[in-house]
Amino acid sequence: MNLTAATPLRLVSNQLARRCFSSLAHRRSTRSKGAISSYACSNRSPQSSTARNNVPRFRSRSTAARAPDLADSVRKLMRHVPHPVAIVTAAPKATSQATAKPSRWRGATISSFVTVALDPEPVVCFNIKHDSSTFATLTSSATFNVHLLSSSPDAETIATKFASGNALEPFHDGEGELEWWVREPSSDEGVAPVIHGMRDEVEAEGTAQDSVVTFRLTCAYMADKTVAVGDHVVVFGRVIAVSDGSDLGHPEASTRAACLLYVDGGYGRTAGR
Numbered sequence: 001m002n003l004t005a006a007t008p009l010r011l012v013s014n015q016l017a018r019r020c021f022s023s024l025a026h027r028r029s030t031r032s033k034g035a036i037s038s039y040a041c042s043n044r045s046p047q048s049s050t051a052r053n054n055v056p057r058f059r060s061r062s063t064a065a066r067a068p069d070l071a072d073s074v075r076k077l078m079r080h081v082p083h084p085v086a087i088v089t090a091a092p093k094a095t096s097q098a099t100a101k102p103s104r105w106r107g108a109t110i111s112s113f114v115t116v117a118l119d120p121e122p123v124v125c126f127n128i129k130h131d132s133s134t135f136a137t138l139t140s141s142a143t144f145n146v147h148l149l150s151s152s153p154d155a156e157t158i159a160t161k162f163a164s165g166n167a168l169e170p171f172h173d174g175e176g177e178l179e180w181w182v183r184e185p186s187s188d189e190g191v192a193p194v195i196h197g198m199r200d201e202v203e204a205e206g207t208a209q210d211s212v213v214t215f216r217l218t219c220a221y222m223a224d225k226t227v228a229v230g231d232h233v234v235v236f237g238r239v240i241a242v243s244d245g246s247d248l249g250h251p252e253a254s255t256r257a258a259c260l261l262y263v264d265g266g267y268g269r270t271a272g273r
Helices: 009-032 038-042 046-053 063-078 133-141 153-163
Strands: 086-090 106-110 114-117 123-129 143-149 213-221 227-229 232-243 260-263 266-269
Touching: 086 123, 086 133, 086 153, 106 123, 106 133, 106 153, 123 133, 133 143, 133 213, 133 232, 143 153, 153 260
Parallel strands: none
Antiparallel strands: 086 106, 086 143, 114 123, 123 232, 143 213, 213 232, 227 232, 260 266
8 A cells, every 4th residue: 555645544544444354354264264373363262262161171189189199109119129228327425434335326227328429538328217316326426337238137137126216226135235246336436336247156167157247338427418308318428437348257258249138128139249
């Protein structure tokens, strides 16, 4: 449309209106042939809106309602994942004769032990219940031991005992005496109690004994790295000493010995290399 200064304003308006109605009619015609136009997209009819509302929708339940179901599902799935079995031990600093007693020692069986970093220094971690007495003790002493267990029957018994809680005094036998596999730490090992490898009694010649511990890591508690997640905390420790079996009562033990695993609600083992 060519406009001049003499073109009346009413004429311009009429011409614009005719063009708009012509374009609208063309769009409606195109839509009736099955094409989707911008007009159809921006101006939906009440009928199309009603049809859309009749489409079934799957509404998710609230997060609060789903949480128990999700937790149960994850728990069932993770039962099929093998986890290493380890025992963490700690003891309060011996500020008095009372606090130095073995009855104050604490320990827990864990299946969440992993290596976090090796450089610039080795760091490991595991998770434990926030209200665990073992956690409370290691935070006060700042040192703890991590014992990776062998796949021997004795090791399974020890793991089960520490999994039952400190109220049952897992370091002691039924008569209140220290178990045969417990050794008080030496001065250079810190304050955490040690689970050593072999029975004290001498076996018959030619009979092999199984060590209950494949190796032990002594760690310094990294308090500033502790992370609280739900009802658990993730504990980080800087490894300050490693015992690979030579001081655990079994001179022939090595770090390549088979370790105890927990999977499908029971104990298992890795194949020794």
